[in-house]
Amino acid sequence: MDAVSYPDTKVTEFINGNIVPLRVHFDNQPLSSNFNVQWTPTLVTLDRNGKEHHRTVGFLSPEELIPSLILGIGKTHFDLNEFKPAVENFDKIISNFSKCDATPEAMYLRGVSRFKTTHDGKNLKEAYELLQSQYPGSEWTKRALPYRLIPA
Protein backbone atom coordinates (compact mmCIF):
# COMPACT_ATOMS: atom_id res chain seq x y z
CA MET A 1 0.00 0.00 0.00
CA ASP A 2 2.84 2.38 0.82
CA ALA A 3 4.59 1.69 -2.47
CA VAL A 4 1.64 2.03 -4.82
CA SER A 5 -1.75 3.01 -3.47
CA TYR A 6 -1.17 5.53 -0.69
CA PRO A 7 1.22 7.73 -2.72
CA ASP A 8 -1.34 7.94 -5.53
CA THR A 9 -2.54 11.53 -5.74
CA LYS A 10 -6.22 10.62 -6.12
CA VAL A 11 -6.04 8.28 -3.14
CA THR A 12 -4.28 10.85 -0.97
CA GLU A 13 -6.74 13.57 -1.83
CA PHE A 14 -9.72 11.28 -1.31
CA ILE A 15 -8.56 10.10 2.10
CA ASN A 16 -7.58 13.54 3.37
CA GLY A 17 -10.88 15.00 2.19
CA ASN A 18 -13.39 12.34 3.13
CA ILE A 19 -12.28 10.20 6.04
CA VAL A 20 -10.09 10.46 9.14
CA PRO A 21 -7.05 8.23 8.56
CA LEU A 22 -5.69 6.34 11.57
CA ARG A 23 -2.69 4.05 11.23
CA VAL A 24 -1.43 1.61 13.84
CA HIS A 25 1.09 -1.23 13.92
CA PHE A 26 -0.50 -4.63 13.28
CA ASP A 27 0.25 -5.82 16.83
CA ASN A 28 -0.94 -2.66 18.55
CA GLN A 29 -2.76 -3.58 21.74
CA PRO A 30 -5.57 -3.52 22.52
CA LEU A 31 -6.65 -2.54 18.98
CA SER A 32 -5.26 -5.60 17.21
CA SER A 33 -7.08 -7.96 19.59
CA ASN A 34 -10.23 -5.87 19.72
CA PHE A 35 -10.51 -5.93 15.92
CA ASN A 36 -9.22 -9.52 15.59
CA VAL A 37 -6.50 -8.59 13.10
CA GLN A 38 -4.82 -11.64 11.55
CA TRP A 39 -3.13 -10.27 8.46
CA THR A 40 -1.99 -7.01 6.87
CA PRO A 41 -3.00 -4.73 5.42
CA THR A 42 -6.31 -4.76 7.24
CA LEU A 43 -8.40 -1.66 6.57
CA VAL A 44 -11.44 -1.05 8.76
CA THR A 45 -14.03 1.71 8.39
CA LEU A 46 -15.35 2.95 11.74
CA ASP A 47 -18.09 5.34 12.68
CA ARG A 48 -17.54 8.30 15.00
CA ASN A 49 -17.96 6.04 18.01
CA GLY A 50 -15.37 3.53 16.85
CA LYS A 51 -17.79 0.84 15.66
CA GLU A 52 -16.76 -1.21 12.61
CA HIS A 53 -18.84 -1.10 9.40
CA HIS A 54 -16.54 -2.31 6.63
CA ARG A 55 -13.31 -4.27 6.34
CA THR A 56 -10.84 -5.36 3.68
CA VAL A 57 -7.78 -7.57 4.03
CA GLY A 58 -4.96 -7.51 1.49
CA PHE A 59 -3.60 -5.13 -1.10
CA LEU A 60 -5.95 -2.86 -3.03
CA SER A 61 -4.81 -0.94 -6.09
CA PRO A 62 -5.66 2.78 -6.24
CA GLU A 63 -8.46 1.92 -8.68
CA GLU A 64 -9.99 -0.49 -6.16
CA LEU A 65 -9.09 1.36 -2.96
CA ILE A 66 -11.10 4.52 -3.60
CA PRO A 67 -14.40 2.73 -4.35
CA SER A 68 -13.80 0.42 -1.41
CA LEU A 69 -13.40 3.45 0.86
CA ILE A 70 -16.56 5.01 -0.56
CA LEU A 71 -18.33 1.70 0.07
CA GLY A 72 -17.15 1.82 3.66
CA ILE A 73 -18.49 5.33 4.08
CA GLY A 74 -21.79 4.31 2.50
CA LYS A 75 -22.08 1.22 4.70
CA THR A 76 -21.42 3.32 7.78
CA HIS A 77 -24.36 5.56 6.88
CA PHE A 78 -26.46 2.50 5.97
CA ASP A 79 -25.86 0.82 9.32
CA LEU A 80 -26.77 4.05 11.10
CA ASN A 81 -30.07 4.24 9.14
CA GLU A 82 -28.83 7.33 7.31
CA PHE A 83 -30.13 6.19 3.95
CA LYS A 84 -29.89 9.42 1.97
CA PRO A 85 -26.10 9.79 2.35
CA ALA A 86 -25.77 6.03 2.03
CA VAL A 87 -27.44 6.11 -1.38
CA GLU A 88 -25.34 9.12 -2.42
CA ASN A 89 -22.16 7.18 -1.72
CA PHE A 90 -23.41 4.00 -3.41
CA ASP A 91 -24.38 6.11 -6.44
CA LYS A 92 -20.84 7.49 -6.65
CA ILE A 93 -19.44 3.99 -6.89
CA ILE A 94 -22.00 2.80 -9.43
CA SER A 95 -21.56 5.90 -11.61
CA ASN A 96 -17.78 6.26 -11.46
CA PHE A 97 -16.33 2.81 -10.76
CA SER A 98 -18.45 0.37 -12.74
CA LYS A 99 -15.66 -2.19 -13.18
CA CYS A 100 -14.57 -2.39 -9.54
CA ASP A 101 -15.04 -5.16 -7.03
CA ALA A 102 -17.01 -2.89 -4.69
CA THR A 103 -19.65 -2.00 -7.26
CA PRO A 104 -22.03 -5.00 -7.06
CA GLU A 105 -22.26 -4.66 -3.28
CA ALA A 106 -22.95 -0.93 -3.68
CA MET A 107 -25.70 -1.74 -6.18
CA TYR A 108 -27.26 -4.28 -3.81
CA LEU A 109 -27.12 -1.95 -0.81
CA ARG A 110 -28.47 0.98 -2.83
CA GLY A 111 -31.55 -1.09 -3.60
CA VAL A 112 -31.96 -2.06 0.05
CA SER A 113 -31.48 1.56 1.15
CA ARG A 114 -34.14 2.72 -1.27
CA PHE A 115 -36.47 -0.01 -0.08
CA LYS A 116 -35.93 0.95 3.55
CA THR A 117 -36.77 4.55 2.67
CA THR A 118 -39.85 3.85 0.52
CA HIS A 119 -40.98 0.33 1.55
CA ASP A 120 -41.51 -0.21 -2.18
CA GLY A 121 -40.33 -3.64 -3.32
CA LYS A 122 -39.66 -2.42 -6.85
CA ASN A 123 -36.38 -1.02 -5.55
CA LEU A 124 -35.22 -4.51 -4.61
CA LYS A 125 -36.38 -5.98 -7.91
CA GLU A 126 -34.62 -3.21 -9.83
CA ALA A 127 -31.42 -3.91 -7.89
CA TYR A 128 -31.63 -7.58 -8.84
CA GLU A 129 -32.28 -6.79 -12.50
CA LEU A 130 -29.33 -4.39 -12.68
CA LEU A 131 -27.06 -6.88 -10.95
CA GLN A 132 -28.18 -9.70 -13.22
CA SER A 133 -27.60 -7.63 -16.34
CA GLN A 134 -24.26 -6.09 -15.34
CA TYR A 135 -22.70 -8.50 -12.82
CA PRO A 136 -24.28 -11.91 -13.47
CA GLY A 137 -21.46 -13.78 -11.71
CA SER A 138 -21.36 -11.68 -8.57
CA GLU A 139 -22.15 -13.08 -5.15
CA TRP A 140 -24.38 -10.01 -4.70
CA THR A 141 -26.46 -11.04 -7.71
CA LYS A 142 -26.97 -14.40 -6.01
CA ARG A 143 -27.99 -12.71 -2.77
CA ALA A 144 -30.53 -10.59 -4.67
CA LEU A 145 -32.00 -13.59 -6.50
CA PRO A 146 -35.22 -13.79 -4.42
CA TYR A 147 -36.06 -10.21 -5.40
CA ARG A 148 -36.74 -11.34 -8.97
CA LEU A 149 -40.05 -12.74 -7.70
CA ILE A 150 -41.33 -9.40 -6.42
CA PRO A 151 -44.33 -8.33 -8.55
CA ALA A 152 -43.75 -5.32 -10.78
Add this chain to the structure above:
Amino acid sequence: MANKIKWESEMQVALNRAQSESKPVLLDFFNPG
Protein backbone atom coordinates in the same frame (compact mmCIF):
# COMPACT_ATOMS: atom_id res chain seq x y z
CA MET B 1 -2.65 20.17 -3.16
CA ALA B 2 -2.20 17.53 -0.49
CA ASN B 3 0.52 15.04 -1.33
CA LYS B 4 0.66 12.95 1.84
CA ILE B 5 -1.97 11.23 3.89
CA LYS B 6 -2.36 12.95 7.25
CA TRP B 7 -2.41 9.84 9.42
CA GLU B 8 -3.40 9.94 13.04
CA SER B 9 -1.74 7.46 15.38
CA GLU B 10 -4.09 7.52 18.38
CA MET B 11 -7.63 6.16 18.30
CA GLN B 12 -9.10 8.79 20.58
CA VAL B 13 -7.59 11.61 18.54
CA ALA B 14 -9.04 10.09 15.37
CA LEU B 15 -12.49 9.66 16.95
CA ASN B 16 -12.44 13.24 18.20
CA ARG B 17 -11.63 14.41 14.69
CA ALA B 18 -14.36 12.16 13.29
CA GLN B 19 -16.88 13.76 15.63
CA SER B 20 -15.85 17.31 14.85
CA GLU B 21 -15.50 16.77 11.09
CA SER B 22 -18.52 14.44 10.72
CA LYS B 23 -16.46 11.80 8.94
CA PRO B 24 -15.87 8.09 9.45
CA VAL B 25 -12.45 6.75 10.43
CA LEU B 26 -10.20 4.61 8.24
CA LEU B 27 -8.22 2.34 10.57
CA ASP B 28 -5.18 0.82 8.85
CA PHE B 29 -3.37 -2.02 10.58
CA PHE B 30 -0.01 -2.14 8.85
CA ASN B 31 3.26 -4.03 8.94
CA PRO B 32 6.19 -1.67 8.37
CA GLY B 33 8.61 -4.57 7.85
